[in-house]
Amino acid sequence: MVDENVNRVDESVNGWELPLLLFGGFRTLVDALHAELAAQGHPHARPVHGFAMQAIGRHGATGTELGRRLGVSKQAAGKTVDRLIALGYAERADDPHDARRKIVRLTPHGLDCLARSARIFDTLRASWAGRLGTDRVADLEAALRTVVPADALRVDAPGWLGA
DSSP: EETTTEEETTTGGGGGGGHEEEEEEEHHHHHHHHHHHHTTTTTTHHHHHHHHHHHTTOBOOOOHHHHHHHOHHHHHHHHHHHHHHHHTSEEEEEEEEEEEEEEEOHHHHHHHHHHHHHHHHHHHHHHHHHHHHHHHHHHHHHHHHHSSOGGOOOSSSHHHTTO
């Protein structure tokens, strides 16, 4: 149950604790990542940008492909791409295989953001391992791999969240 005054869940409602702890862990990691990204020269990067850049990938994607990968409409994907372009993370280019299509590609700035994100996540994982112990973190990851289907490890969270 959520206390309207502080927007926090009453811990006595145990049925909600596991998903909220998992989500809280996710938010803790993502918030720390973005604080560090800001310190490293990416102050405007947001979680949705990371999902979109992962979906664009190293080889690029059309707007339709990006929408499908993110689980959003082509129009919503287009708005995200417009923002990525405005921030210097992506660009639109002619498709070398089909002159009628445009491909969204990551710029060096976007690739830098993804590379820094990967290193920061490694550092954050190491921090958790330092606090919890390497074996406990490895056990947690192994346990989650047991219950989380492999096909759930994808970048369409914006669509799933209704973004």
